[in-house]
Amino acid sequence: xxxxxxxxxxxxxxxxxxxxxxxxxxxxxxxxxxxxxxxxxxxxxxxxxxxxxxxxxxxxxxxxxxxxxxxxxxxxxxxxxxxxxxxxxxxxxxxxxxxxxxxxxxxxxxxxxxxxxxxxxxxxxxxxxxxxxxxxxxxxxxxxxxxxxxxxxxxxxxxxxxxxxxxxxxxxxxxxxxxxxxxxxxxxxxxxxxxxxxxxxxxxxxxxxxxxxxxxxxxxxxxxxxxxxxxxxxxxxxxxxxxxxxxxxxxxxxxxxxxxxxxxxxxxxxxxxxxxxxxxxxxxxxxxxxxxxxxxxxxxxxxxxxxxxxxxxxxxxxxxxxxxxxxxx
Amino acid sequence: xxxxxxxxxxxxxxxxxxxxxxxxxxxxxxxxxxxxxxxxxxxxxxxxxxxxxxxxxxxxxxxxxxxxxxxxxxxxx
Numbered sequence: 442x443x444x445x446x447x448x449x450x451x452x453x454x455x456x457x458x459x460x461x462x463x464x465x466x467x468x469x470x471x472x473x474x475x476x477x478x479x480x481x482x483x484x485x486x487x488x489x490x491x492x493x494x495x496x497x498x499x500x501x502x503x504x505x506x507x508x509x510x511x512x513x514x515x516x517x518x519x520x521x522x523x524x525x526x527x528x529x530x531x532x533x534x535x536x537x538x539x540x541x542x543x544x545x546x547x548x549x550x551x552x553x554x555x556x557x558x559x560x561x562x563x564x565x566x567x568x569x570x571x572x573x574x575x576x577x578x579x580x581x582x583x584x585x586x587x588x589x590x591x592x593x594x595x596x597x598x599x600x601x602x603x604x605x606x607x608x609x610x611x612x613x614x615x616x617x618x619x620x621x622x623x624x625x626x627x628x629x630x631x632x633x634x635x636x637x638x639x640x641x642x643x644x645x646x647x648x649x650x651x652x653x654x655x656x657x658x659x660x661x662x663x664x665x666x667x668x669x670x671x672x673x674x675x676x677x678x679x680x681x682x683x684x685x686x687x688x689x690x691x692x693x694x695x696x697x698x699x700x701x702x703x704x705x706x707x708x709x710x711x712x713x714x715x716x717x718x719x720x721x722x723x724x725x726x727x728x729x730x731x732x733x734x735x736x737x738x739x740x741x742x743x744x745x746x747x748x749x750x751x752x753x754x755x756x757x758x759x760x761x762x763x764x765x766x767x768x769x770x
Numbered sequence: 771x772x773x774x775x776x777x778x779x780x781x782x783x784x785x786x787x788x789x790x791x792x793x794x795x796x797x798x799x800x801x802x803x804x805x806x807x808x809x810x811x812x813x814x815x816x817x818x819x820x821x822x823x824x825x826x827x828x829x830x831x832x833x834x835x836x837x838x839x840x841x842x843x844x845x846x847x
């Protein structure tokens with residue numbers, strides 16, 4: 442089904458531009474054209490279809506659903522909804538406060554917010570098409586585990602102590618009142634769903650197209666210009682420090698999941714161990730300074746520092762565990 | 771004079787929202803005062819979780835996206 446993109450790249454790079462598949466440039470360019478065209482088509486089709494299905498899901502309904510839940514299921518549900526609910530990362534703070542003022546524990550809210558950048562429908566689709574279903578299932582499980590365990594940990598240390606005082610008061614008020622009941626779900630007509638899906642497709646594509654170019658471009662450069670086996674012999678198994686190094690490298694780099702997945706593909710194909718790749722990519726996507734500085738509006742420095750340390754430790758552990766488990770997958 | 775607040779943390783969509791409202795207001799000759807509200811506590815007190823949101827005379831009329839011109843004309847009339 443994806444052959445058509447290989448043919449398109451054959452035609453464009455080898456015939457039209459006259460490059461030889463034997464040269465590094467031809468090889469890298471072919472890889473670039475094939476992947477970018479494939480990803481663009483997949484993105485447009487899949488974002489539209491998924492938006493059609495979830496047109497009536499929004500953060501208000503998720504909040505009303507999560508409010509008053511038992512903690513045990515709360516973390517799982519929070520993380521699950523974080524994966525599927527659409528919301529712009531510039532809304533993180535209002536979402537945090539909205540959940541908090543409904544009395545939802547900080548850990549459940551953070552399970553939602555931590556999982557959200559790691560897993561989304563675009564990321565899952567890209568993973569499926571580029572790296573196969575096994576890796577996709579693995580990625581989703583690990584992403585949710587980071588969200589759930591991070592949330593549990595924050596509640597265990599009573600993280601609400603270190604919220605900014607207005608947020609802490611809002612949480613206390615919210616816990617005293619009965620959970621809000623939202624009305625019945627709005628029934629949307631197909632025309633309304635189509636309208637939503639169309640604007641979602643335009644918006645998400647408008648946001649991620651350049652990341653795809655950057656991601657695949659980096660991937661193509663790795664693919665064409667880094668000698669085979671170089672990564673494997675320098676950063677392969679056996680070097681325990683390569684995982685924390687990959688995590689540290691990911692902090693100043695910031696990308697969303699869409700941009701980083703094409704890079705993941707070429708790193709793995711070039712022989713970087715799966716665990717190290719996962720650690721690098723999760724750190725790039727979820728641990729970014731600008732996002733953390735935003736959180737300062739609702740959290741004190743102490744909690745921010747704890748959260749950051751927890752994330753880095755989690756990604757490092759994920760890396761080590763998967764590097765050990767790779768032979769069994 | 772209508773008091774209009776655009777709620778949001780200063781992201782590009784919030785800036786666009788304020789621009790488009792002032793453009794429409796100028797077109798229809800409405801007398802408005804537009805304020806950008808970026809304080810998270812104030813946004814929370816309006817019960818808004820998706821920004822940009824629009825508040826007219828202390829009533830939340832819109833949230834989660836850049837409003838369409840027709841909707842804005844409706845609010846201003």
